[in-house]
Amino acid sequence: MDIIKAEKVGMSSERLNRINELTDSYIQQGKLAGTVTMLARKGEVAHLRASGQMSTETGESMKEDSIFRIYSMTKPVTSVAIMILYERGYFQLDTPVSKFIPEFKDLQVFDGGTIDDYKTVKPQREMNMADLLKHTSGLTYSILVASVVDRLYVKNNIMPAVVPGLSLEGMVKQLSQMPLLFSPGTAWNYSVSTDVLGYIVEVISGKTLAEFFKEEIFDPLGMDDTGFQISPDKINRFTSNYIHRLAVPSLMPNADLDSLPDKAIFLMDDAQKSAYAKPPSLYSGGGGLISTAADYYKFLKMLLDQGRVGKDFILSPKTVQLMKMNHLPGDMKSFLATQHVSNNKVVGEISPEGSGFGLGFSVLIDQAKAGYTGSVGIYSWGGAASTFFFIDPKEELVAIFLTQFMPSSIYPIRNQFRTAVYQSIIESEVES
Amino acid sequence: MINANAQKISISTERLTASPEEVGICSSRLERINDLTSSYINQGKLVGTISAVSRRNQLVHIQCSGQMDLETGRPMQEDAIFRIYSMTKPVTSIALMILYERGHFQLDTPISNFIPEFKNPLVFVGGTVDEPITENAKREITIRDLLTQTSGLTYGLFSATPVDQMYARAGINVEHNEDTVGDLVRRVAKIPLLFSPGTQWCYSVATDVLGHLIEIITGQPLDKFFQKEIFDPLGMVDTSFYVPVSKQDRFTTNYLDRSAMPPEQAEEHPDQQLFLMDDPRTGYYSKPPKKLMGGGGLVSTVSDYMKFASMLFNKGRSGNAQLVSPKTIELMTSNHLNGDLKSMCFPGGSGFDLPGIGFGLGFGVMLDPAKANNLGTPGEFYWGGAAHTTFFVDPKEELVAMMFTQVFPPMLYDTDLEFKRAVYQAIID
Numbered sequence: 001m002d003i004i005k006a007e008k009v010g011m012s013s014e015r016l017n018r019i020n021e022l023t024d025s026y027i028q029q030g031k032l033a034g035t036v037t038m039l040a041r042k043g044e045v046a047h048l049r050a051s052g053q054m055s056t057e058t059g060e061s062m063k064e065d066s067i068f069r070i071y072s073m074t075k076p077v078t079s080v081a082i083m084i085l086y087e088r089g090y091f092q093l094d095t096p097v098s099k100f101i102p103e104f105k106d107l108q109v110f111d112g113g114t115i116d117d118y119k120t121v122k123p124q125r126e127m128n129m130a131d132l133l134k135h136t137s138g139l140t141y142s143i144l145v146a147s148v149v150d151r152l153y154v155k156n157n158i159m160p161a162v163v164p165g166l167s168l169e170g171m172v173k174q175l176s177q178m179p180l181l182f183s184p185g186t187a188w189n190y191s192v193s194t195d196v197l198g199y200i201v202e203v204i205s206g207k208t209l210a211e212f213f214k215e216e217i218f219d220p221l222g223m224d225d226t227g228f229q230i231s232p233d234k235i236n237r238f239t240s241n242y243i244h245r246l247a248v249p250s251l252m253p254n255a256d257l258d259s260l261p262d263k264a265i266f267l268m269d270d271a272q273k274s275a276y277a278k279p280p281s282l283y284s285g286g287g288g289l290i291s292t293a294a295d296y297y298k299f300l301k302m303l304l305d306q307g308r309v310g311k312d313f314i315l316s317p318k319t320v321q322l323m324k325m326n327h328l329p330g331d332m333k334s335f336l337a338t339q340h341v342s343n344n345k346v347v348g349e350i351s352p353e354g355s356g357f358g359l360g361f362s363v364l365i366d367q368a369k370a371g372y373t374g375s376v377g378i379y380s381w382g383g384a385a386s387t388f389f390f391i392d393p394k395e396e397l398v399a400i401f402l403t404q405f406m407p408s409s410i411y412p413i414r415n416q417f418r419t420a421v422y423q424s425i426i427e428s429e430v431e432s
Numbered sequence: 433m434i435n436a437n438a439q440k441i442s443i444s445t446e447r448l449t450a451s452p453e454e455v456g457i458c459s460s461r462l463e464r465i466n467d468l469t470s471s472y473i474n475q476g477k478l479v480g481t482i483s484a485v486s487r488r489n490q491l492v493h494i495q496c497s498g499q500m501d502l503e504t505g506r507p508m509q510e511d512a513i514f515r516i517y518s519m520t521k522p523v524t525s526i527a528l529m530i531l532y533e534r535g536h537f538q539l540d541t542p543i544s545n546f547i548p549e550f551k552n553p554l555v556f557v558g559g560t561v562d563e564p565i566t567e568n569a570k571r572e573i574t575i576r577d578l579l580t581q582t583s584g585l586t587y588g589l590f591s592a593t594p595v596d597q598m599y600a601r602a603g604i605n606v607e608h609n610e611d612t613v614g615d616l617v618r619r620v621a622k623i624p625l626l627f628s629p630g631t632q633w634c635y636s637v638a639t640d641v642l643g644h645l646i647e648i649i650t651g652q653p654l655d656k657f658f659q660k661e662i663f664d665p666l667g668m669v670d671t672s673f674y675v676p677v678s679k680q681d682r683f684t685t686n687y688l689d690r691s692a693m694p695p696e697q698a699e700e701h702p703d704q705q706l707f708l709m710d711d712p713r714t715g716y717y718s719k720p721p722k723k724l725m726g727g728g729g730l731v732s733t734v735s736d737y738m739k740f741a742s743m744l745f746n747k748g749r750s751g752n753a754q755l756v757s758p759k760t761i762e763l764m765t766s767n768h769l770n771g772d773l774k775s776m777c778f779p780g781g782s783g784f785d786l787p788g789i790g791f792g793l794g795f796g797v798m799l800d801p802a803k804a805n806n807l808g809t810p811g812e813f814y815w816g817g818a819a820h821t822t823f824f825v826d827p828k829e830e831l832v833a834m835m836f837t838q839v840f841p842p843m844l845y846d847t848d849l850e851f852k853r854a855v856y857q858a859i860i861d
Contacts, residue, residue, distance in 0.1 A: 325800075
């Protein structure tokens, strides 16, 4: 890949080194095994760098083309897929989800009680397609473990990409038996909504989500290293996944915490022995993909270019514009399902203050509230293994941070990376 | 069941003035309009449609699908004439603003200056149809209230309040009675308002009242004023309040969906989706009506209405004619509500309580596509007619588009939103 001199696109090469200092410092302290960072402006890549190791066990150096589990950075891809079908006229954004999943017709809302004995009430309205795209569906995530409904998900094994053997159809059937956390459209709550969207892509298109992604997105964009499975010829480029000491009890329940050595990160998924080598039981539109910096950049560049890929269009500019608008009444913080959950610590991959939510990603609406450098209108999301991306349409900026470390809430690395990127801009496109 | 004839589609290319790509629209994506209309037609939900799209004043799409009517099965033709119902309202609103520019009134002039029966209006606050309890309205109805549908008048069609029932009982919306529009307006004036003027939004006969106001101010019947001030300057040759015999074979038939039929009549025809509602030769439009309804009386063609909508897009201008000034168009297409229709709509507003949509002087105005849950651009303005005709103008994207068909009841299908989505997704530049 050609890397252009940063000054040609209004950035300082010297200041860009601060990204390197940041990632190297984490790696030297043993907090992360390795990283790949990437930055492009005005369609030119100004920074692409691998640091540290793919695996602390083998000591293999991180490469620019290393392959990462991107988890929830799958969600924007699924959101684009469903909007492709929207453009083809299969639904309106306010079409009830029950049009495609009849079992969702009479979903009820949790109204107090325990996982064994709870009451429900009728929702104010049915869940619609937009609710799934912006996480206002009333669905939730077992991993949040913040409400009785979350625990019901755990009890019923509704954990896509975690519970082996679950199919998308099985997941949807299970979900139809669960109460909603709240009436659709009344709050924001991170959820399995995007997995449900993945299922709807399969229902509408008659293809598997993997086939649809490949034909409609990966092939046209040339994303050759992105998929739900690592192929044998690429396994040497696959990175291992690590977890923080504090997360060992919840993410590796069989490990003996007391006998763990005194270090910050522990091997969770060895690249060479990973389950990603086998086809998954379900294609998780919420978190199932693996990808590289270069591949994910192609996807983000398409969004920055308002859907354009060469002479073709994955989406119309009008659709991309709609996706990156805030679809909540205010920021995520003001719309969180706080009255329905016992804690609001884990709410997603981006801080809810000052950011709204569009159709598949967060959107910065109030920089002062958010409290970090950027531009109003940047849209972004991250993955559970601390990966992160953002697009700034005003500054024509795309940035990607890849590593493999869970959970993503431990270090403030995303904010530090974003700051390192913005401080290297020396010519802003935004009028002050 | 697939109707073989419905598959016939004629795309006239002669009248197109540019290829879609020349104005930043993708031809192959534009074909999704065809997917949309043929899907409705193949399912027997619609009989025929015409759609048209222009960008930067270049017509890049005009397409006929299906049939003029089920009875003869003739293919839809480009010069077909349709009942445009509420798409009459923008025409009446422009007509009124022509008079505004000439200084006959200000927007906050009370309508009682012209129609004394509206002096000291009463608002319904409780009671029954027979014994309503009323109180004095906070202020009189102004001309702007009529234009923005915040007058407190209602329709007697879309909701079921006691006030609506009073409209129904007074026969306000019976097409066939022998009223003039003046008679109708005077009967409306006797019924209490649904709310105090300016406080809420309710779709209503307000534009019919405006039509009568035009007659009072100009001393001419509404059809004469339309002809002289709008249709002639724009070259709208097929737009009027009735269809003369010479044009009857171009007039499409209007159908009623079985969902709106009395159940016993529907059961007699178990396989029939659409039922004849208004016959071109013998129906309501076959002779000049006594009542010239500015809220919904016109028939028109896609070609004619395209001229009208393009005039709006070109800020009042058409060729050498300037119907109203650009400043007037700007004023008309600004949001005049305190918020969106969702927050302003009278409760039970049946389908008009739209989030992200405001209302100007005669049009709905897109405020926030995210809230409205559809592709669009802030500043785009639009309206539709009861038989599922629809048009929109997007000044920022330089777009004018419309789709005509003829099926009742109103708001049965979201064809307007689906059409809008199909047009916008074809934009690539």
